[in-house]
Each structure stands twice: as C-alpha cells, then as structure tokens.
Amino acid sequence: MRDLEQFFNSEFQKLSKLDCVQIVPDYQGRNVEFYDAIQGEYQEDVQFYLNKIGKGPLKILELGSGTGRTAIPLAKAGHTVYALDNSDDMHNILMAKVPTELKNRIIPIKASMTDFNIDVRFDYVILGLNTIFALAEEDDRIRCFKLVRKYLKGEGRFLVDLMLPSPEDLKNTKGKYELSVMETEEGKNCLSVVFNRYDAKRQIMILNYLSIDMEKDDKVKFFITPAVEYYPSPGEIKLLLRNCGFEIELFSCDYEGTPFEDDDTKRDLVICARIA
Numbered sequence: 001m002r003d004l005e006q007f008f009n010s011e012f013q014k015l016s017k018l019d020c021v022q023i024v025p026d027y028q029g030r031n032v033e034f035y036d037a038i039q040g041e042y043q044e045d046v047q048f049y050l051n052k053i054g055k056g057p058l059k060i061l062e063l064g065s066g067t068g069r070t071a072i073p074l075a076k077a078g079h080t081v082y083a084l085d086n087s088d089d090m091h092n093i094l095m096a097k098v099p100t101e102l103k104n105r106i107i108p109i110k111a112s113m114t115d116f117n118i119d120v121r122f123d124y125v126i127l128g129l130n131t132i133f134a135l136a137e138e139d140d141r142i143r144c145f146k147l148v149r150k151y152l153k154g155e156g157r158f159l160v161d162l163m164l165p166s167p168e169d170l171k172n173t174k175g176k177y178e179l180s181v182m183e184t185e186e187g188k189n190c191l192s193v194v195f196n197r198y199d200a201k202r203q204i205m206i207l208n209y210l211s212i213d214m215e216k217d218d219k220v221k222f223f224i225t226p227a228v229e230y231y232p233s234p235g236e237i238k239l240l241l242r243n244c245g246f247e248i249e250l251f252s253c254d255y256e257g258t259p260f261e262d263d264d265t266k267r268d269l270v271i272c273a274r275i276a
C-alpha cells in the first residue's frame with residue numbers, strides 16, 4: 001500500500017503541515033527506539049518456535065525479523081537465521097544486539113517480503129507476531145505466500161502467528177483516540193496519542209500516531225506516523241494458503257495446539273503449513 005499519508009485523518013493532515021512536526025514512517029527513525037521496550041519481553045511465541053523447530057542446525061527465514069526477538073534465540077539454538085526486513089533501522093538494532101559468536105548465524109537481508117531473491121532453500125519460514133498485518137493488499141499477500149512456497153524445502157514448514165481483531169476493534173468504524181506514556185531505557189519519556197479506525201470495506205485498521213518526545217533538557221519534539229494493518233479472517237488465511245500451494249497441518253488458537261474452532265474466547269491464530 002503506497003502513500004500512507006492519505007490515511008491521516010483531518011487533524012493529522014493539519015499536523016502534517018506544521019514545520020515543528022516530523023513525519024516518520026512506521027519501523028523507522030525514532031519509531032524503532034520503543035520497539036524492544038514494548039515487545040521485547042514477549043516470549044511465548046519464541047518458546048513455541050524453539051519447541052517446534054527443535055535443535056539445529058536448520059535454515060530458517062524470518063519475514064519481518066525486526067530487532068531479533070525471535071531470530072537471536074533461534075540462532076542460539078544452533079540454527080542459521082536469515083533475518084529479512086525492509087527497515088535498515090530495525091536491522092541496525094538487531095545487528096547491534098547479536099553476540100559475536102552468533103554473527104555468522106544471523107544473516108540480515110534487506111528486502112520486502114513481497115519481493116526477495118535468496119540463493120538458499122529453507123527448513124522453516126516464519127511470519128510471526130502479526131507481521132501478516134503489513135500485507136494490506138491482496139496482491140502483496142499472494143506474492144509473499146508464493147515466494148514462501150518457492151523458498152521452502154520440500155519437507156519445510158511455514159509458521160504464521162497473528163492476533164485476530166476483537167469485536168470491539170471491528171465495531172470501531174468511527175475512530176477513537178488513545179493516550180499513553182512510555183519511557184525508553186535511556187530515560188526519555190514519550191507521550192503517545194493514537195487515533196485508530198477500522199475500515200470494514202478494506203478490512204484494515206487505520207492508525208495515526210502522534211508521539212511527543214520529552215528529552216531530559218526539556219526539549220519537546222513532535223512526530224507523526226501513518227500506518228495501516230490488514231485484519232484477515234481465519235477463512236481468508238486458509239484460502240490464501242491453499243491457493244498458494246500449501247496444506248494446513250496446524251490451525252490453533254494457542255501455542256499448545258488447541259484446535260482453533262474449540263475455543264471462542266481466544267483471539268490468537270497459530271498456523272503450521274506444508275507444501276501440498
């Protein structure tokens with residue numbers, strides 16, 4: 001999806017014209033500073049990958065690898081992880097965290113997950129932690145899933161993990177604002193105002209972020225970020241996998257393997273697919 005600024009609401013359009021406000025794309029620039037503070041501690045999915053994949057050395061491709069929350073533990077378990085991401089800033093954080101002894105087991109690939117070319121075939125491809133949300137256009141989803149099929153070994157597996165939208169998310173068609181305060185490890189405070197609105201026709205959540213960074217010297221900086229998240233339905237993902245040449249081995253509502261249909265209270269979707 002191009003030109004995300006079109007998704008700014010009228011107030012954010014006004015903000016975007018002010019000289020003191022900087023527009024920063026998602027997962028770039030100052031937006032990466034808070035990623036580990038927000039997501040870094042989450043471990044349940046990492047444990048699932050470690051259990052599922054087992055001991056190395058296998059070849060793993062992680063699509064949208066971010067700051068290495070998953071890639072680093074997998075490399076520690078003996079695997080070689082190709083960490084594909086289209087953000088240099090996320091890659092820089094990842095590579096700064098990789099211990100020297102693992103440097104040859106984490107291979108950063110700067111590319112889009114809808115268009116990449118690697119001279120390797122993989123035992124596992126991971127599209128974790130809601131990264132499917134970035135595939136907002138149908139063509140992107142098909143391109144990405146067909147590439148995964150191409151780069152998987154015959155006995156390889158495709159692991160997908162996402163959170164389905166809540167009924168409240170889907171009802172939020174008028175939009176609402178949320179306010180929060182965060183602190184980086186360096187002690188910088190950030191006031192974050194998020195406007196989100198669900199566009200039911202396009203099945204996307206439109207997100208407008210305003211971040212006000214409060215530096216130690218009392219300086220204040222304003223940043224705005226447009227973002228869009230695709231919210232697939234379980235049926236769509238099944239169809240997408242089938243149409244791109246996969247068969248589903250696991251379709252679960254948790255990391256323990258409970259069949260998705262058996263628990264209406266959970267919103268997680270954990271999938272393992274193999275080549276049909």
Ligand SMILES: C[S@@+](CC[C@H](N)C(=O)[O-])C[C@H]1O[C@@H](n2cnc3c(N)ncnc32)[C@H](O)[C@@H]1O
Binds near residue numbers: 039
């Ligand atoms: C939700 S984060 C997940 C990071 C990491 N996998 C984790 O579990 O912590 C999504 C990541 O996908 C990357 N990303 C978004 N769109 C992408 C695309 N089209 N191609 C490659 N990477 C993309 C972002 O830069 C970001 O690092």
